[in-house]
Amino acid sequence: QGPPQFCECCPMIDFAKGHPNSSALPRELLAQACDVLSESLKASSEGQIFGREVLQYGASEGCHRYRQHLASFLNRKCPDGWPAFPRALLSTNGVSHGLELVSSVLTSPGDRVVVESPCYFLASDIFRQHHLEVLPLPSTGGEGFSVSAFDEFVRDQALCPSAKPIRFLYLVPSHCNPSSHSLSNEDRTALVAAAQRHGILVIADEVYHLLDWGRQDDPKNGNMGNPPRRMVAFDPAFRFASEAHRQHGMSLGQGSGPLTHQMTPGDEDTETPNPCVISISSFTKIFAPGLRLGWIEAAPPLIDKLAGSGYITSGGGVAPIQEALVQVLLQPMAEGAVEGLCSAGDFALDSHIARLNSEYEAKSALLANMVNSKGIGIARRPSGGYFLWVKLPDGVNSQHLLPVANELGVSFLPGSRCHATGVSLVPVDTAAEEGARAVATRSSSTLEVDDAVALDGWIRLCFAWLSSEEISAGTTLLAEAIQRVASRDSPGN
Ligand SMILES: Cc1ncc(COP(=O)(O)O)c(C=O)c1O
Missing domain, CATH: 3.40.640.10 (Type I PLP-dependent aspartate aminotransferase-like (Major domain))
Known part of the structure; x- marks a missing residue:
């Protein structure tokens, strides 16, 4: 069974991407602002x-x-x-x-x-x-x-x-x-x-x-x-x-x-x-x-x-x-309305932000519930922003998890990438980890490298980029990847 295909150009369900979903981009508002500017330019002889x-x-x-x-x-x-x-x-x-x-x-x-x-x-x-x-x-x-x-x-x-x-x-x-x-x-x-x-x-x-x-x-x-x-x-x-x-x-x-x-x-x-x-x-x-x-x-x-x-x-x-x-x-809407978003007299941008907040609140709650209930890890439900920061189950390393997850069709940002040394360790086995440590240690202190490696017990998941359906499907795949890595890496295997 291949990875789920949610969009032609991107077969991967990508929790790493910190971008807004294109449905959240306010095209109508931009078009409205362009119209106002255009009218204003035409009405003024001096431009x-x-x-x-x-x-x-x-x-x-x-x-x-x-x-x-x-x-x-x-x-x-x-x-x-x-x-x-x-x-x-x-x-x-x-x-x-x-x-x-x-x-x-x-x-x-x-x-x-x-x-x-x-x-x-x-x-x-x-x-x-x-x-x-x-x-x-x-x-x-x-x-x-x-x-x-x-x-x-x-x-x-x-x-x-x-x-x-x-x-x-x-x-x-x-x-x-x-x-x-x-x-x-x-x-x-x-x-x-x-x-x-x-x-x-x-x-x-x-x-x-x-x-x-x-x-x-x-x-x-x-x-x-x-x-x-x-x-x-x-x-x-x-x-x-x-x-x-x-x-x-x-x-x-x-x-x-x-x-x-x-x-x-x-x-x-x-x-x-x-x-x-x-x-x-x-x-x-x-x-x-x-x-x-x-x-x-x-x-x-x-x-x-x-x-x-x-x-x-x-x-x-x-x-x-x-x-x-x-x-x-940033001004109250002079006339008319942007359908489903704001009416005359509303501040257009404020209405847009209120809509984003309610969408992101729902998606972040969905993601946090899925992560906690499917054994992916432990995550606090965010009260704002774009991200869920997840503590993986003990013994699961995000660098080991990433290739397995990618094979299943889901991706995320490993915790060590969020360390300020810029130490992006990408080992898939112990020998490679030693190699990566050696490279990293040349430019950073041992303490900093240890610190970065400790962050590999964590992953960052973005809820802004994906739809609710993708969040549900993606967390199922992530849970499967965690199980595979946990059973492979457990002592005795
Ligand atoms: C913490 C943080 N700062 C800055 C940026 C980039 O901001 P801008 O697009 O305004 O340069 C991002 C984008 O992901 C971010 O997460």
Whole structure:
């Protein structure tokens, strides 16, 4: 019996792919936004859209009017906390571009950066390409990020006086890829305090922040609120600027200069605190990856630094046309309705996100139930994001499981791929494992390699890409693969 054929080009049921299903892509909304832009262009003799020439070079930070709408959107979606405002927002081409920008503007080759473990492995690839030394925190397996472990780790690192400075910590604090954990508000407060003590920036990748359907089965979520506060709202410098914006309104929000005076990390004599958090997010998961539009949110002095990057100033902002399209969707629908999604007066994007959350909640619950009931492993039911992080039964190794699963027509991401060393061990037998360890050890410490190998007791399954039918069929195949590996690898066989 061959693998089930769900689509012609992809016979494999692929739980590894972290993409949205094409049925979740909002084609009608994009078409609607294109129509509005097209009408607006035709009606204006100067080719203006929303009072500006979109085909012209624009503001480095992104169009001000668009950033006002973006700030209102963030304040609608995250009302609990310190308000977003345009002066603290910078347009990017997505989170990946944001990470690239932060690495190129705020670090020098040889600097060190700390990343959580397990982590979003493609981020550490970006850091390595900037010749940064990536230091993975000791792996927490399924426990989620530990502030005290971070504090201790950085203190230990500081004992080595010859080491280069640690510039930043990178983590995914909301519905993490891969662990699906979120940091509570208490942990966020403690993390920012620790980062300030050590003089380290916190780079928070918040790409899943708004894919949130409430807190379930997550003892760590504490009084997180729904969704949790954006990480930047814990930065005293951001709070100071946000409060000044609230009190003085648009006069500060519209200014192009720094809020009070230029602050740089380490500048002790300022009356305002040093900025210590950068939140990075995008429309990738809440609209479409192909839009390539995202944002950075930070205290204005950091925004000024990043917007001053030669590439951005020389290009006059990075995405004026995408911004114009999204601006349409960030406003209440002027007239008509998008069938089955929103009516006149609704915020189109908000309605789309609500639909995504309800679909993903159902699919994640289905997947978690199947995984737990079919003996695939133990998984917490996610309260947001894209992924289920599964502890395999004792003695089952994800590297051994993968080829067996592939043969049956199902795939997943082995846990060790989520280790920041980039150690992707692909052994199918012990000899190959020894070989892979030898290669990995040349570039990483033994401790890190052991840590990566320990993650092979885990797998990451994505529920966003597959349909409910594929999730059901795929988990049946995975359970079969686990049984085969468990009986083959059990002592005595
Ligand atoms: C944690 C995380 N950050 C960033 C990205 C990529 O974001 P973008 O498409 O905005 O560059 C992904 C995509 O899978 C992700 O999981």
